[in-house]
Amino acid sequence: MSFDLFLSWTAAIYWVVAMTLLAMSIVGTVLQPRIAARRAMRRDQPPVSIVLPVKLLEEGFERTQESALAQDYPCFDVTVSATEPESPAVASMRALFARHSERPSRVLLSTARFAASPKVDNLYAPFMQANHDVILMKDANVLLEPDALAEHLRQLTDDVGLVCAIPYCDRLDNFASHVEAAIINGPHARMLFLASCLGQGHGVGKIMLFRRSDFLRAGGFDAISHTVGEDNALAKAMRRIGKRPVFSHRPVRQELGSRAFEDVYQRQLRWSVIRRNDELLSFLLEPICQAFPAVIAGALAAPLIGWTPFSGFAVTFLVWFALETLLSMAKGWQLSLTAPAVFVVREAMMLAVWVNAWMTDRVVWAKDKVHARVAAQPAPPAQKEG
Structure with missing residues (x-):
């Protein structure tokens, strides 16, 4: 077998896997609220500290x-x-x-x-x-519906240690915010929705609902203080004591407003570095969830069916873009007339972030540079301010 033929067949296999995963994740995104709602069995409403x-x-x-x-x-x-x-x-x-x-x-x-x-x-x-x-932690840019607390709490059953919600982005006021939304509503959300359909949960820190007694039994702050990915660390800690992390049947709305490209890049880099440190296998597989490698694979595999490389490139690009656009329309997520340009910029940024994540451990959090993983120190007593 010649090298060119070997390359084409390898690209074809990659293309089939990537497109199958795309289709599965789209189906999972549509079905997840219904599937997860069936697991929401709790009916009592204990007092909660937000x-x-x-x-x-x-x-x-x-x-x-x-x-x-x-x-x-x-x-x-x-x-x-x-x-x-x-x-x-x-x-x-x-x-x-x-x-x-x-x-x-x-x-x-x-x-x-x-x-x-x-x-x-x-x-x-x-x-x-x-x-x-029972504690619910919420990030500042997350908008809760009036019944959100009651609905998320339904997931906190006896065998569940942590309830998180899959975020989607709304109120997109400029091009950069559309790019960030395309990342979060696109590959990130799709894979989380699919994981939830398959019964898997992970830590996503936009909201976190848990029992403090479980948190302390799982190691408390000693279990999460070593990383800026405290949400994922908490999910792992809960698993160690036999408590499952789950995703709620309710996604959570994250409002973006206007964004700067530098802020978008740094935020995505922080999350990517966290995944490299804490979930290496998932990080290594991330490119298969992105359109650009699949588009290149389509171009390389096209001669196997008598197409030109450009035809394979164009068809893969158009199919991927069309499926993600239809998914956004079905979910009611905000789109714009610049969606094709957003798609291209998103793919370029995601690839750049993934490559950059191999080369740094310093990330930006709330405009400050911090190390993604350090040796934690003992926690001092908290002080109260009226």
């Missing part, structure tokens, strides 16, 4: 944070944690608390400095001082 770590006051902050205070749920309180006693974000939260005076709420000052992730430092005080055993 934790909102804050740092930056970004566009849409007030709307997304107020959604946590407006939950249609019988008994919950809200704790804000911050590294500064006064900041624009804290001031905004105090104003929200005043508007919802019926809801028990407080601000805690996080002085802990022991973890690889500043976010974990910020979570130490509210997790340890929560009033209730």
Whole structure:
């Protein structure tokens, strides 16, 4: 067999695997809410402590944070944690608390400095001082529907240790935000939806719902403080004590607004480095979930069926783009007339991020450079700020 023929057959096999995975993940994305809802067996509604770590006051902050205070749920309180006693974000939260005076709420000052992730430092005080055993942590750019807490809690059955929700992006105000949404709503979301359909759960930190008693039994902060991927570390810790991580039947809405390309790149690089450190096999297989390698494989395999390389390239590109576009339309995700350009830029960025992730351990978190994995220090006592 000549080298050219060997290359064509190898590309053909790769193409078939990549396109099959694309089709399976699209079907999984459509079916996941129904399949996961059947596993949501919990019916009681215990009291819950909602934790909102804050740092930056970004566009849409007030709307997304107020959604946590407006939950249609019988008994919950809200704790804000911050590294500064006064900041624009804290001031905004105090104003929200005043508007919802019926809801028990407080601000805690996080002085802990022991973890690889500043976010974990910020979570130490509210997790340890929560009033209730069940805790829901929510990121600042996540918008909760009024029944979100009640619906996510249905997944927290006796054998489940961690409930996360698969994020999708909305309120896309510029080209860069459309590119980031194409990454998150595209390969990232599709593979998570497929994993959920297959009964697999992973840590995704936009929301995390768990019992503090399980968290402490799984090692507490010692189990998550070594990495900026605390969500994935928590999922692994729960598995070690026999508690499953699961994805909720409800996805969670992440509002992007306007984005800068540099911020989008750095955020994707951080997540990619985390996956390289914590889930190497998954990281190694990531290119097969991306369109660009499949397009190249289509071009190389095309002569096997009498097509020109350009025909294989073009058909693969158009089919992949069309299937993802139809999926976005079916899910009601925001699209724009620039979608073809977004698709091309997304593929270029994802490949660049994947390559770059091999060469660095320094990542950006909330505009600060941190190491993705370090030796953690013992946690100091948390201090309370009224």
